[in-house]
Amino acid sequence: MNRKPIFDVVRQLLGRGFRPSDIALLDAAIDRADNDSPVPADLALGEAGRALIRKWEGCARRRSDGRFEAYPDPGSATGEPWTIGWGSTGADIGKGLIWTQAQCDARFDRDIARYVNEVRDAVGDVATTQGQFDALVSFHYNTGAIRKATLTRLHRERRFAEAALEFAKWIYNDGKPLSGLKNRRAEEAALYRA
Structure with a gap:
């Protein structure tokens, strides 16, 4: 969801810019309002996925x-x-x-909830293993591309072996391959196959 129009209206109503606490409160309210999308309740980010994301994001x-x-x-x-x-x-x-550790952790939890819901929506009713789901959430958290990636289409078509190969194509930043992205995608693909 594009939140900018909401923030613009609230900023205009307040007659001032936002404090970090204002942003956190608005984001939380929008998340609560947006959580009514129909998604499979049994898909949640597992510990392996959370650890993978935190490892690579730091x-x-x-x-x-x-x-x-x-x-x-x-x-x-x-x-x-x-x-x-x-x-x-x-x-x-x-x-x-500048944020405290608590602010970093709270934002991570809020962001993860959004990415989990977007991946649930993208995979639809396709039977998905925990490893696949965790890998897809990590991929989406880093790229924001779950809806446009060929890997998602292949997963939805249950062509899992082919989907796993697609991770390796997402290693570029500004047209250059990055070793960190190569390594992250390799770990995501391994988790997807697990």
């Missing part, structure tokens, strides 16, 4: 005071998107933003 840019600062995407020529905590991005994240 909770980076810890400052000497223990808090975390936003940083530009190191693989992007423009630095976009700005990132903080466990790989969180969005219109509310930019240069100068």
Whole structure:
């Protein structure tokens, strides 16, 4: 869901910009309102998927005071998107933003809930193993491409061996292959096959 129009209206009503606490409250309210989409209730992110995502996202840019600062995407020529905590991005994240560990963890949990729902919706009623689901959530968390990826179509067609091969095609940032993405996709493909 594109939240920008909602945020723009609320910003106009307030007559000021947002504080980080305002953004968290609005995001939570929108998430609660958007959680009525029909998805299989038995699909949830498992520990292997959560560990994989946290391993590759890291909770980076810890400052000497223990808090975390936003940083530009190191693989992007423009630095976009700005990132903080466990790989969180969005219109509310930019240069100068600083969060506590608790804020990083809360945003990760909220973001994961959204990505889990989007993957549930994308796989539909196809029988999906825990490993497949976890790998797809990790892939989507990193790429945002679950709806357009050939791998999703192949999964929905139950062509699982072919779908597993598709992970290796998502290793580029700004047209360049990155070794970190190669390694992450290899781990996702292995989890998908497990």
